Amino acid sequence: MIVIKFGGTSVGDAAAIDRAAAIVRARIPRQPIVVVSALGGATNALIAIGRQAAEGQLILAIRGVETLRDRHLQVSEQLLAAGETLDDVQAELSASFDELAHLAEALSTLGHATPRSRDAMAAMGEMLSSVLVVAAFRERGVDAEHVDATSVMITNDQFERAEPKPERIAEACQRILRPLVAQGRVPVVGGYVGATDHGIVTTLGRGGSDYSASLFGAALGAEAIEIWTDVDGMLTADPRVVPGARLIDRIRFDEASELASFGAKVLHPNTISPAVRLGIPVWIFNSRNPEGTGTQITFDAPRRPVSALAGKSGVTVLKVRSPRMLLQHGFLRGLFEVFDRHRTSVDVVATSEISVSVTIDDATHLDSLVVDLSQLGDISVERNRGIVAIVGAGLTESGMAMSRALAALGDLRIHMLSLSASAINLTMIIDGDQVSAAMVKLHDEFFPTVS
Ligand code: ADP
Ligand code: ASP
Ligand code: MG
Numbered sequence: 179m180i181v182i183k184f185g186g187t188s189v190g191d192a193a194a195i196d197r198a199a200a201i202v203r204a205r206i207p208r209q210p211i212v213v214v215s216a217l218g219g220a221t222n223a224l225i226a227i228g229r230q231a232a233e234g235q236l237i238l239a240i241r242g243v244e245t246l247r248d249r250h251l252q253v254s255e256q257l258l259a260a261g262e263t264l265d266d267v268q269a270e271l272s273a274s275f276d277e278l279a280h281l282a283e284a285l286s287t288l289g290h291a292t293p294r295s296r297d298a299m300a301a302m303g304e305m306l307s308s309v310l311v312v313a314a315f316r317e318r319g320v321d322a323e324h325v326d327a328t329s330v331m332i333t334n335d336q337f338e339r340a341e342p343k344p345e346r347i348a349e350a351c352q353r354i355l356r357p358l359v360a361q362g363r364v365p366v367v368g369g370y371v372g373a374t375d376h377g378i379v380t381t382l383g384r385g386g387s388d389y390s391a392s393l394f395g396a397a398l399g400a401e402a403i404e405i406w407t408d409v410d411g412m413l414t415a416d417p418r419v420v421p422g423a424r425l426i427d428r429i430r431f432d433e434a435s436e437l438a439s440f441g442a443k444v445l446h447p448n449t450i451s452p453a454v455r456l457g458i459p460v461w462i463f464n465s466r467n468p469e470g471t472g473t474q475i476t477f478d479a480p481r482r483p484v485s486a487l488a489g490k491s492g493v494t495v496l497k498v499r500s501p502r503m504l505l506q507h508g509f510l511r512g513l514f515e516v517f518d519r520h521r522t523s524v525d526v527v528a529t530s531e532i533s534v535s536v537t538i539d540d541a542t543h544l545d546s547l548v549v550d551l552s553q554l555g556d557i558s559v560e561r562n563r564g565i566v567a568i569v570g571a572g573l574t575e576s577g578m579a580m581s582r583a584l585a586a587l588g589d590l591r592i593h594m595l596s597l598s599a600s601a602i603n604l605t606m607i608i609d610g611d612q613v614s615a616a617m618v619k620l621h622d623e624f625f626p627t628v629s
Pocket of ligand 2: 215221369383384385386
């Protein structure tokens with residue numbers, strides 16, 4: 179059994195869904211389970227509709243609903259022959275869009291949206307795409323069966339970033355997905371979407387379809403998890419930032435995990451952990467180039483000093499200075515409890531004798547964090563910082579990689595530096611607007627173009 183996940187661009191239009199069907203058909207002997215994202219851009223559109231409605235811009239929101247409706251109906255017409263199936267699919271899509279319009283009206287009457295109602299809207303993208311994909315697959319000779327994600331992806335009620343419940347998911351997957359596969363059918367499930375024990379819709383956070391795929395893979399003990407996207411695999415850097423980025427044929431789980439955490443959007447940061455627990459290899463392939471060799475993420479990829487780079491901007495640095503720090507045991511515990519209380523995860527940490535610096539991605543609770551942290555010492559906040567990370571399992575085996583990294587950055591200002599305990603990741607905090615320039619410099623240093 180394998181899990182095949184198609185991202186937004188890989189199901190973005192009729193031609194893409196047609197290619198996805200061919201990819202799945204070629205894998206029928208391996209007993210696939212298919213996970214699909216929303217049509218590319220649909221989740222952004224749904225979130226915008228929710229925001230506009232809640233802000234009272236109902237006309238704009240309804241216009242958004244109609245644009246999305248037209249797009250889905252048009253894709254269905256291009257994909258399916260005229261007849262009963264097309265009529266049924268269009269009726270189902272239209273009913274969902276009517277419901278979406280009602281939701282928008284309700285939010286506009288209320289004048290605000292809760293995380294729960296935002297999730298109900300955002301989740302519709304995957305619900306719609308899976309209906310289209312199932313019908314298209316069937317017409318192309320794949321015996322697909324739609325499985326509602328809310329019946330298998332059981333989560334807690336932390337809306338917009340719900341925590342999956344692996345045991346409940348495993349039980350539901352064994353009960354619902356396995357028998358379908360045993361009958362030779364191909365289950366198609368929307369990614370990103372889940373539900374609480376009480377059936378209330380949740381989502382796993384943006385980009386969460388990759389995570390859905392690995393959770394289903396782990397629940398079923400799959401042989402492989404394939405992530406089909408719009409690039410040839412995991413590359414040595416984000417190709418939008420470094421056009422010369424190169425394909426990595428094999429990379430280790432821990433390296434891929436670090437890269438995902440530090441900005442390699444090709445993989446949701448949580449994707450690796452369910453797979454690594456069972457040692458299930460994760461592959462990344464390009465759905466526009468199905469003949470490509472892709473990237474294999476596994477335990478035994480070669481150890482390189484530097485495998486790849488990642489970077490992100492929009493990072494906030496918080497510095498806590500306290501002359502008392504050294505004398506106090508429990509200081510760090512108190513500090514991290516504050517972040518825990520405000521449900522804010524810390525990415526990078528550096529300490530000196532009298533200060534601790536941490537970075538956070540999500541500054542939603544910044545004001546209350548600062549109030550609570552002020553109890554511990556003097557706080558300074560630096561917004562608009564960025565992170566560049568150099569990742570390689572053999573990073574510290576010779577001192578050279580780190581000194582070369584620092585030399586390559588020249589006079590670029592580094593605000594914070596941290597080497598992860600596993601010594602596979604050197605992270606540098608720089609100005610947010612310098613991230614792209616730093617990535618290009620580091621890439622030229624570690625992956626020079628051979629002419
Ligand atoms: P999908 O919709 O298929 O999930 P995403 O947009 O989430 O696709 O992820 C794919 C994108 O990730 C690529 O188009 C690329 O721009 C970006 N990316 C960032 N870092 C990397 C990297 N190291 N290797 C490959 N792609 C990367
Ligand atoms: N459709 C969701 C998003 O855009 C989930 C995903 O594509 O992985 O965030
Ligand atoms: Mg993605």
